[in-house]
Amino acid sequence: MTDLDRLYEQDYPAWAAQTAALLRQRRFAELDLDHLIEDLDDMGRSQRHELVNRLRVLLAHLLKWQFQYSRLSERWADFEGRSWRNTIIEQRAALSYLMEKNPGLKRVLEDAIGESYVQAVNLAADETGLPATTFPAECPYQSGQIFSRDFYPETTG
Structure with missing residues (x-):
């Protein structure tokens, strides 16, 4: 050694x-090439992992906004709307920062959206009590919409 x-x-x-x-x-x-290579591999995985995790939370909240918001009572709609909007804003800001500091993640963004969407559907279903089949099988949002500060999906209900 x-x-x-x-x-x-x-x-x-x-x-x-x-x-x-x-x-x-x-x-x-x-x-120390062995450890250096291991660290570089871990760094790339860690950044991608953070991207997928943040997308999962953001997409789950966009789904809840679209598919549950209109079903809530007025009192809950006010509370949940603020809470979900705050989470959407926070995740978008964190994702924008992550992408700015790690521009190489743009190459894996579409794959990360696909990977995180499956997790987002499960998260949204668990948190809302709605069946997972309520939500589209594939992500209904374009990457531009996901990152747009002004995009909130039309509510269905």
Whole structure:
């Protein structure tokens, strides 16, 4: 085990700083390549995981807005409408920031929407008590709508 291997196990921030220094100095032969590759893979998975999770929550709230909002009593509609709108706003802001800081995620956005939509349907069904078959089998929203600050789907009911 090399010194850099041990450093990875004992002090990750110091390992990361040392690895960055070695890269800047182009001292490639001294790199801990196994851990570096593992970390780069994990970073990509982590960013994609965050994208899918945030899309899941956003899409579930758009579905609830579209398919349950008009069915709520006036008192609940006021409360749920504010709550759902706040969550939609928050998730859109977080997603915009995530995409801005990680532009490579644009390549996987459509796949992430498809993956998260299945989860969003299940989440919306669990939270509303509506059967999952209430919701479309495929995502009814275009990516532009999903990210648009002004888009709220027409309510059905």
